Amino acid sequence: MTTEPRDFGREPAGRLIPWWRSYLVLLGAAWRSQFQYRANLFIMILSGVAWQGVGFAFIWVVVAKFGTIGGWSLSEIAFIYGIRLTAHGLFVVVSGRIFVLDTVIQEGEFDRYLVRPAGALAQLWNRQFYLPHLGDLLSGLVILIAAATEIPADWNVLTVGFLLLAVLSGGMIEGALQVIAASFAFRTMNTRQIRGMMDDIFSNFGGYPITIFPIAIRLILTFVIPLAFVAFFPSAVLTGRSGGLYVPEWLALMSPLAGPLLVLLAREVWRSQLKHYKSSGS
Amino acid sequence: MTGLMAYVGARLEVVDPLGIIHVSELVKDFRRPKRIKGALGGLRTLVTRESVIKRAVDGIDFTVDEGEFLGYLGPNGAGKSTTIKMMTGILQPTSGKIEVAGIVPWRERQRNALNIGVVFGQKSQLWWDLPLRESLQIIGKLYAIDPARHRANVDWFVELLDLDPFFDTPVRQLSLGQRVRGDLAAAMLPEPRILFLDEPTIGLDVVAKERIRGFLSALNREAGTTVVLTTHDLDDVERLCRRIILIDGGKVTYDGDVESLKSRFVQQRRLVVKLAAGVEWRGVGIPGVAESIGDEAVELAFDPAEIQVSELITAVLADHQLTDVAIVEPELENVVHRIYASAGMA
Amino acid sequence: MSGSALTVRQRLAAYAGLAKIQISAQTIYRSNYLVSLLGLLFKVYLLKEVWVAAYPHSRATMGHGQQISLSAQIAYSTLASVQYFVFNPWTLSGIPERVRNGQVAVDLARPVRYTAQMTFGQAGVMIAGLPFVIVALPFAILVGGAEAPASAGAGLGYAVSLVPAFLITLLTGSIVGITAFWTLETDGTSIIYRMVAQFFAGALVPLWFMPGWLETLASWLPFQATTYTPIAIYMGKSGSVVSTIGLQCVWVVVLWLILRLLAVRALRRVALQGG
Numbered sequence: 079m080t081t082e083p084r085d086f087g088r089e090p091a092g093r094l095i096p097w098w099r100s101y102l103v104l105l106g107a108a109w110r111s112q113f114q115y116r117a118n119l120f121i122m123i124l125s126g127v128a129w130q131g132v133g134f135a136f137i138w139v140v141v142a143k144f145g146t147i148g149g150w151s152l153s154e155i156a157f158i159y160g161i162r163l164t165a166h167g168l169f170v171v172v173s174g175r176i177f178v179l180d181t182v183i184q185e186g187e188f189d190r191y192l193v194r195p196a197g198a199l200a201q202l203w204n205r206q207f208y209l210p211h212l213g214d215l216l217s218g219l220v221i222l223i224a225a226a227t228e229i230p231a232d233w234n235v236l237t238v239g240f241l242l243l244a245v246l247s248g249g250m251i252e253g254a255l256q257v258i259a260a261s262f263a264f265r266t267m268n269t270r271q272i273r274g275m276m277d278d279i280f281s282n283f284g285g286y287p288i289t290i291f292p293i294a295i296r297l298i299l300t301f302v303i304p305l306a307f308v309a310f311f312p313s314a315v316l317t318g319r320s321g322g323l324y325v326p327e328w329l330a331l332m333s334p335l336a337g338p339l340l341v342l343l344a345r346e347v348w349r350s351q352l353k354h355y356k357s358s359g360s
Numbered sequence: 361m362t363g364l365m366a367y368v369g370a371r372l373e374v375v376d377p378l379g380i381i382h383v384s385e386l387v388k389d390f391r392r393p394k395r396i397k398g399a400l401g402g403l404r405t406l407v408t409r410e411s412v413i414k415r416a417v418d419g420i421d422f423t424v425d426e427g428e429f430l431g432y433l434g435p436n437g438a439g440k441s442t443t444i445k446m447m448t449g450i451l452q453p454t455s456g457k458i459e460v461a462g463i464v465p466w467r468e469r470q471r472n473a474l475n476i477g478v479v480f481g482q483k484s485q486l487w488w489d490l491p492l493r494e495s496l497q498i499i500g501k502l503y504a505i506d507p508a509r510h511r512a513n514v515d516w517f518v519e520l521l522d523l524d525p526f527f528d529t530p531v532r533q534l535s536l537g538q539r540v541r542g543d544l545a546a547a548m549l550p551e552p553r554i555l556f557l558d559e560p561t562i563g564l565d566v567v568a569k570e571r572i573r574g575f576l577s578a579l580n581r582e583a584g585t586t587v588v589l590t591t592h593d594l595d596d597v598e599r600l601c602r603r604i605i606l607i608d609g610g611k612v613t614y615d616g617d618v619e620s621l622k623s624r625f626v627q628q629r630r631l632v633v634k635l636a637a638g639v640e641w642r643g644v645g646i647p648g649v650a651e652s653i654g655d656e657a658v659e660l661a662f663d664p665a666e667i668q669v670s671e672l673i674t675a676v677l678a679d680h681q682l683t684d685v686a687i688v689e690p691e692l693e694n695v696v697h698r699i700y701a702s703a704g705m706a
Numbered sequence: 707m708s709g710s711a712l713t714v715r716q717r718l719a720a721y722a723g724l725a726k727i728q729i730s731a732q733t734i735y736r737s738n739y740l741v742s743l744l745g746l747l748f749k750v751y752l753l754k755e756v757w758v759a760a761y762p763h764s765r766a767t768m769g770h771g772q773q774i775s776l777s778a779q780i781a782y783s784t785l786a787s788v789q790y791f792v793f794n795p796w797t798l799s800g801i802p803e804r805v806r807n808g809q810v811a812v813d814l815a816r817p818v819r820y821t822a823q824m825t826f827g828q829a830g831v832m833i834a835g836l837p838f839v840i841v842a843l844p845f846a847i848l849v850g851g852a853e854a855p856a857s858a859g860a861g862l863g864y865a866v867s868l869v870p871a872f873l874i875t876l877l878t879g880s881i882v883g884i885t886a887f888w889t890l891e892t893d894g895t896s897i898i899y900r901m902v903a904q905f906f907a908g909a910l911v912p913l914w915f916m917p918g919w920l921e922t923l924a925s926w927l928p929f930q931a932t933t934y935t936p937i938a939i940y941m942g943k944s945g946s947v948v949s950t951i952g953l954q955c956v957w958v959v960v961l962w963l964i965l966r967l968l969a970v971r972a973l974r975r976v977a978l979q980g981g
């Protein structure tokens with residue numbers, strides 16, 4: 079059988095599709111790639127749970143022993159932890175395994191993301207779907223839901239809505255900061271360690287009532303690395319503590335806006351730095 | 361060369377209505393941080409932010425017409441890949457203009473991507489862990505290609521590139537030749553108007569090269585795709601390209617067809633004569649002819665502008681009995697080699 | 707396997723060589739090491755703040771009716787973090803990687819027992835980290851806090867007990883590493899191992915603050931002998947020093963036997979499958 083030669087004419091066959099559609103197509107590809115290896119799904123996810131769970135186990139033992147930390151009960155601290163971890167889980171699940179970003183850029187692999195009709199970041203994030211990240215999200219959700227039913231909060235449409243928005247915003251905050259740091263890789267800077275540090279700060283400091291730290295640290299975690307907006311301020315609002323904080327109450331109430339604002343900033347930074355991409359001399 | 365440059369410049373000013381790629385005064389500088397050697401060198405490199413500038417592309421002008429098959433040639437480090445990366449939207453030019461199918465590539469990267477296909481011989485753009493079949497399906501969805509067109513294209517490519525034997529094998533398990541064929545299919549699936557190829561045949565065996573040449577030729581002839589090809593394999597060029605741009609040190613040194621390149625750079629022709637059995641070579645006695653005597657044949661190199669071929673053949677026949685005479689045209693390989701060598705490269 | 711073909715001296719030289727290879731491999735990652743050191747200081751500081759916030763008064767009651775002061779608890783947590791950091795460098799000896807890419811066949815062909823290769827390779831990784839720790843220790847003490855050993859005997863006991871603690875860390879790590887022969891997958895397993903081991907070692911919370919059932923569970927696992935036991939000796943909270951160290955040594959023997967058993971089976975598996 080021989081096929082007819084084709085005349086492509088002047089109109090290409092492709093057209094641009096909305097960013098979310100290309101994201102889903104790419105996600106599907108990454109997901110299928112992952113299952114080409116018979117990795118043990120269960121063990122991979124469990125490793126994510128173990129990674130995040132051990133931090134919580136520590137808090138749990140300490141609070142179980144002493145009753146409270148800085149005036150917060152076990153379930154309240156678990157609530158902070160749960161928001162932080164769920165937000166983190168959302169971010170890492172959509173962003174894949176991006177700690178290798180520097181090598182992707184230095185070795186010119188990034189070239190291929192620029193010659194396709196889709197966002198470069200969406201392609202980068204779907205370079206690999208990393209199964210343990212599902213464990214992060216899973217443990218976050220379990221802790222959050224369990225804690226939410228325990229804390230003395232008044233759950234109604236308004237508070238549940240605030241919680242959902244806060245979690246989304248929290249994921250955006252972490253994602254935006256990671257993207258901003260990553261952008262500088264286009265200027266052939268090594269960003270991996272900075273990003274690792276940030277991840278460390280988020281996972282080590284993020285689950286505590288930030289008021290237990292000295293004021294200098296609090297201010298840094300609020301205005302330099304805006305970690306307080308991820309989980310602490312929302313928890314303070316939902317547990318009725320927003321009045322007595324070290325910042326004005328309205329700032330804590332606005333925390334669901336912090337994520338979208340930072341995402342806009344990150345978008346600008348990413349775009350401005352992308353212009354400096356040098357590819358690689360072969 | 362100045363006359364040639366003026367010619368190119370004139371072409372641009374008129375803005376050729378057929379032109380699909382316009383490049384003018386294109387420049388690309390790379391800034392590299394200066395590395396400081398010695399003790400604490402790494403630290404000082406970080407602190408001082410001194411840098412050295414490398415001008416990879418240095419004021420290039422050309423226009424490519426729709427349907428052309430252009431060979432973009434030059435020695436290593438000439439700036440070929442850098443030019444291609446600017447035309448495909450990967451790099452932003454330092455200065456100068458560039459327009460591909462009416463779009464400024466770096467400014468509208470995604471829209472430009474719809475019009476172009478890109479294949480880098482070294483780097484695959486396929487999904488490494490998935491079979492080729494699935495990569496093509498993903499591309500179909502990413503470009504929202506109409507299913508009927510998708511199917512017709514895939515069928516044609518499978519036949520033309522002989523993809524069938526490895527269509528369902530994960531890409532990471534393919535040989536280099538198979539992988540490049542897969543990349544070509546992926547690049548052409550969305551029916552782009554222009555195909556950019558950066559050394560697609562590097563490291564391939566003869567059979568794979570032939571397949572690829574056949575494909576590119578059919579693509580250009582049947583589908584009407586404009587092709588820009590960089591390669592070090594001059595067989596590729598001789599088989600495929602009607603026009604050549606030679607660059608060196610980031611500047612255009614030749615722009616025209618293959619034939620004029622040969623006549624421009626190689627004055628010499630060679631006359632190969634085979635002597636009949638028992639005949640001794642006695643020489644022709646014409647000044648300006650270089651003789652080299654082999655076991656079976658004698659080669660006479662001469663400049664056709666000074667010596668008539670007929671004059672030379674007559675002189676040979678006067679003294680010798682021959683079984684065969686042939687005039688050898690210069691090979692592109694030798695031509696390009698000489699151009700590089702005369703500029704002190706290669 | 708064929709280890710008996712070498713003299714003791716040759717064998718020792720081979721072990722030293724294996725460790726050296728890992729030491730030089732590690733120094734390539736110097737800058738990573740520096741960053742992870744910063745991470746360590748950071749955690750030491752964080753743990754201190756958490757303990758300060760958690761302690762209601764200056765004293766808290768331990769599980770068995772003993773008292774432990776805030777400053778002692780902070781000293782524990784600092785020492786535990788640093789010690790855990792030294793004993794558990796992130797890059798393990800790369801066994802899983804080598805099993806996956808078939809390099810393990812080369813390892814097995816060497817005339818030194820495979821278990822010894824793994825153990826000394828890991829020791830090399832740890833030794834490479836020591837200079838960094840010596841630099842970091844004063845900072846850790848500054849950020850966290852420190853206390854002198856409970857007595858001269860406790861100090862000596864601590865030093866001695868570090869040896870079996872180190873060996874137990876090596877052995878448990880190798881046992882997890884060797885499972886790669888069966889699972890061909892270790893990213894997941896080694897993370898789970900690290901996290902579980904860290905917790906039960908007492909690297910984050912001492913066993914005496916764990917709820918009763920958890921403390922019982924932890925004391926029946928080998929991990930506590932790597933971090934908690936030496937520090938408990940140092941602080942004079944361990945009961946008889948001699949019998950505590952004796953128990954550590956029992957663990958060394960038990961784990962070594964388990965590792966040998968697994969190694970023999972793993973080798974047979976490789977032999978059957980042709981690596």
Ligand SMILES: Nc1ncnc2c1ncn2[C@@H]1O[C@H](COP(=O)(O)OP(=O)(O)O)[C@@H](O)[C@H]1O
Nearest residue numbers: 356357358359390416436437438439440441442
């Ligand atoms: N990403 C880069 N960073 C710095 N220098 C580069 C980069 N890419 C190319 N160059 C330099 O620019 C010049 C042209 O390179 P290139 O376009 O790759 O040449 P060609 O493809 O013709 O071999 C070379 O000197 C090369 O070293």
Ligand SMILES: [Mg+2]
Nearest residue numbers: 360440441442
């Ligand atoms: Mg090149």
